[in-house]
Amino acid sequence: MKKIRNSILILTFASLLMYFFYPFLVPYCEISSYYWYLDRKDNSDLTNPEVLVLGDSQIISGIAPETIAEMENINVDSVIYEPRPSEQPEGMLDKYYQLKKQYPSIRKVYLNISPISVTRNSVTDAHKQLYFSFGKFNIHQLVDGDLRKAYFSSAYDLIWKWAIEIFPFFGLNGNISSIVSILPSNSQFYDFDSKTNSTLTKNQSLDIFSSRKNDSAYLKKHWNETGRSWVWKNYGTTKQEIDDSSVFPKGSAIGFTRKREISIRIFRKLIGDAKNSKIAIVCLDLPFSSPLEKDMEDHGVTLLFEAELAELKDCRYIRPGRDAFQQKDLFADWTHLNEKGRGVLHQILLSWKKD
Secondary structure (H helix, E strand, O other): OHHHHHHHHHHHHHHHHHHHHHHHHHHHOOHHHHHHHHHHHOOOOOOOOOEEEEOOHHHHHHOOHHHHHHHHOOOHHHEEEOOOOOOOHHHHHHHHHHHHHHOOOOOEEEEEOOHHHHEOOHHHHHHHHHHHHHOOOOOHHHHOHHHHHHHOOOHHHHHHHHHHHHOHHHHHHHHHHOOOOOOOOOOOOEEEOOOOOOOEEEOHHHHHHHHHHHHHHHHHHHHHHOOOOOOOOOOOOOOOOOOOOOOOOOOHHHHHOOEOHHHHHHHHHHHHHHHHOOOEEEEEOOOOOHHHHHHHHHOOHHHHHHHHHOOOOOOEEEOOOHHHHOOHHHEOOOOOEOHHHHHHHHHHHHHHHHO
């Protein structure tokens, strides 16, 4: 009994120690992880909000809550803006369940839907990793069959999620171990320079950690002053647009050719529940850069996406015309609109609303 008691005390102390140091270590994670961390910490309490916005970094970078408020002719304080990087349908359904219960006043939901969210790709895996490391555990994730299948395909997944909840350092492992090895070779922070055959040069690990901390500090300041909407990876130092000399890597869209049945099923479930609750649904199909859109057409991704969309009923579908987004200078990268592109989309959405 004494050994058991001592073990429990040691584990409790270890957990408390991790929770104490955890906030000081999270800023050294990559920016998507830090965004999820801020999302989990954000407990903003709104009074009778009317419109909920869910989606991924396309929404974060492309549409500000002010645009939604203007479209709906409501105050911006009536908009719950809850997109997250690498968001997937299961994350949107999870957020929907949580916020619908918290705010019965919600009357409309805007969803970001794209080939990334209805296919099996690297973002699917990134989302699950972000959920395990930084997402909130809710009981409906076990009760709902599709959420349970998406997040907890085995008992091990559930045990691992609870382990991270108790010992949060485990959730940082993926971010830290990719840069700093557990067993260093020449030195943890210095590399052998093959050119001089003797001189030790500075390892990039320290620079990466320093850069991540600066990026996190910028995002936190922006979050506190402006909110969640943020031109993707804009840290106020360089102009966010695709360089004219940049060459699009053809074949990138091949990663979005694998159909993911559970994704469209979750979207149907969310839309069906909203209909039964008399909540309107608007599905937004936001533009990618012109080269990526063409790559998706060339590899059959667009046809696959259109076939999946045909299965979604009882929702308003908005697809801004792609002709207005041909220029590279409207995009921060091949996926995300920049400030200029956001302005173009803002005007298009307001025109659509008037029509």
